[in-house]
Amino acid sequence: MIPHDTHLRIGSLLFEGLDQIDLTGPFEVLSQIPNSTYQVYARTTEPVRDIHGLRLTADAVLADAPRLDVLHVPGGFGQEALMEDEEVLDWIRAQAGGATSVFSVCTGALLCGAAGLLVGRRATTHWSAFHLLPYFGAIPVDERVVVDGSWVFAGGVTAGIDGALRLAAELRGVEVAQGIQLAMQYAPEPPFDSGTPRTAPAAVLDRARRTVEDITARREKTARKVAERLGVEVPVA
């Protein structure tokens, strides 16, 4: 826990084609932490579109970010375009190096992996990319939220809300996190039990797998290149 009188600088990476709730879910939680500032950083301060078209705007460009106490890296299909982007990977590396906590949501884990930060780390990601974690030297843990030292990993998309509440509790204690949960009335009642490959009806899972077939193939190809660069032994398929 960080002393309550220590100001926390929290920051998210924003990029074209992210899955917006990977960012907005954690933002909802972490922006309510007392004595903190939450800013969003991107390559541009023009609005960028998430994968489904929502326009989000950064507060500042990457180079203007101060040293962050909490670094948040969201995912989404757009992550793939950044896997060899040295400006972004350098930024993640530098910020992660100075941060008290690093919070990876969904396929943000692949970006952190491309930055070489997952070697030997227990991690999770979206179910469709879970099998790729070993390419980055990570130890895959099939849980919704995985805490590994100063790192918090949330699984796919909406897992970022659960992960952010865990992180809020780590940073400022359970009562603060509970207060945020109450303010956002987070007592979920999903109307169906279809949120994971284990519980989704077979036909629904089949269709979802086909939808991500192309992006998954591209991600695997990229992950192999990262593995080679990092000297990680490529797992047998």
Add this chain to the structure above:
Amino acid sequence: MIPHDTHLRIGSLLFEGLDQIDLTGPFEVLSQIPNSTYQVYARTTEPVRDIHGLRLTADAVLADAPRLDVLHVPGGFGQEALMEDEEVLDWIRAQAGGATSVFSVCTGALLCGAAGLLVGRRATTHWSAFHLLPYFGAIPVDERVVVDGSWVFAGGVTAGIDGALRLAAELRGVEVAQGIQLAMQYAPEPPFDSGTPRTAPAAVLDRARRTVEDITARREKTARKVAERLGVEVPVA
């Protein structure tokens, strides 16, 4: 259920000081409905800030919105500034009149109420504003999601995700909603049981109530004025 080959125009009202996840939660769900277009409308196409500072940008101004099939009205403290804003209330009234479905999230219900649309309707809203529903002539129903004919009401903030999944099922069937739930890996595991006034620890609830004391008093004052305007008998406190 709407035939799959009927294109759906879905639109959200965006305004300064909304609670961003009231919009971004439903957006995550409804933007994935097949054969649909989701656009965000505001008074300006400049970025506006949510209550915690996130910048969101509308696709078009209110006047440029087409007739929507699905109208989504989010809430947040900023709702209070719009309760006598005839441009916004007229827009809500006109769009609600033409829509197949109206989806109110959180204190978006108060805006719909100010537009005179809640008279005789079963409704819900954020727990801190729940007692104000009768001022708008609504019948308060203490459930996370309330369906009343073509209207769907979600309670506070994150209830918008559950409500949107219900609405997606109403619009395109259960399998479509289940597919969206799987894509967003919505199998929530809140780390604490503090999401409602009933379950939150007493000290946490006390603090949360104090935090919203001022805005609640302002909302009550406004609600009384609306009741008078609508000719609704003001409930005894």
